[in-house]
Amino acid sequence: MEESTNRSGDAPADASIGIVGFGHFGRALSELVANAGVAVRAWDPVVAVPREFDAATPGELLAGAGIVVVATPVAHIRAALTEIKPLLSSDQLVVDVGSVKVDPIMAMTEVLGTEVEWAGTHPLFGPTNIARGERPLRAVVCPNELHPQAANRARRLYERIGCQVIEQTETDHDRLMARTHAMAFFIAKGLIDIGASEDLAFSPPSFQALGQTIDSVRSDASHLFLAIERDNPFAADARQDLLDALTQVHVQLETLEVQPAGSTESQVFSIPDLGNQAPELMETRDLIDEVDAEIVQLLVQRSHLANRAGRIKSEGGRSVRDPSREQVLLEQRRRWAKERGLSEESVADIFSAILRFSRAVQSRP
DSSP: OOOOOOOOSSOOOTTEEEEEOOSHHHHHHHHHHHHTTOEEEEEOSSSOOOTTTBOSSHHHHHHTOSEEEEOSOGGGHHHHHHHHGGGOOTTOEEEEOOSOOHHHHHHHHHHTTTTSEEEEEEESOOHHHHHTTOSSEEEEEEOOTTOTTHHHHHHHHHHHTTEEEEEOOHHHHHHHHHTTHHHHHHHHHHHHHTTTTSSOSOOOHHHHHHHHHHHHHHHSOHHHHHIIIIISTTHHHHHHHHHHHHHHHHHHHHHOOOOOTTOOHHHHSOOOOOTTSOHHHHHHHHHHHHHHHHHHHHHHHHHHHHHHHHHHHHHTTOOSOOHHHHHHHHHHHHHHHHHTTOOHHHHHHHHHHHHHHHHHHHHOO
16 A cells, blocks of 8 residues: 555545445445535445546545545454555544444554544444435444544534434444344344245235335345344344243243133233333324325425426526415415315415425525
8 A cells, every 4th residue: 555645734624535445335325425515535445436436546535535434344444444544644533334333443442543533433324225315314423532522523424414413332332233233134134034025915014114124134235234243242142132032932832721711812922012102092103104204205296396397487587486376376275175174274384384395495506
């Protein structure tokens, strides 16, 4: 690797991001960062990087980067840090994006130490979440005592690309991920291996959430599964706890005796209920969420149409606002509301807000 020319007294601007590694996540992150208006370059010794992101050499990548994102598989983070360290300056910030945090933070502590500012982070999203336009995206940032300001710099990066940021220690993070992220992937892998998700003409609601998890596992690279299950120091115990619990359930089901007439289901096989959370209310709220998601998607479609209308108006020299059209539209929506037994004024208020939203879309440069 070439020698660095980056050790200067001028602090690189955090507005410029350099990404080491251009696998599935590195590519998706580059596009997310660029779409947020942040300058981004990427380098990968194996994967071809598109021209708009490509840095010819590691030195070129790092020379202008205020923040360096190591987007390699977890197993390669230490080697990547060792390779780029001679090219880094003390005013740059290095962050990793690994799905586990104890081992990567140990690597940054030992390789970068106090010489280069660093912070462990975990974006709680993947390429599929980005491609689907799911929002809000979330990210975990782990503060460290060696660089007290690093967590704030990392937070600002994620907030600039539209993320909600959570702060956790690396140990708390990995404990939580062992019983959530690792469990979901472990169960999904088992279901995939037994063919549970194949040739389904339809699936009941109880399986739909599992089906989404299976799709997530299928869309992620195998190294991510291994990192979640093998590099998290708490994952093995969590998997064993789950296997023990499932074995116990299996034994109970196999040895269950015929119950006398009048026995209730809860007496036969006890499953903790939801306490004060009424199932009917939870189901209703879930259905409301589904309807609201459809409304938001319709707003996306309406914004596209509003944008198109704005272009047509601009080409014709017409103003964005058309009071007579808006009045006709509101009166028509009031009639629709009345025909369907809804409050005319309430529906008119909603569409007045939608009109303001559409005008804002049309007014964008």
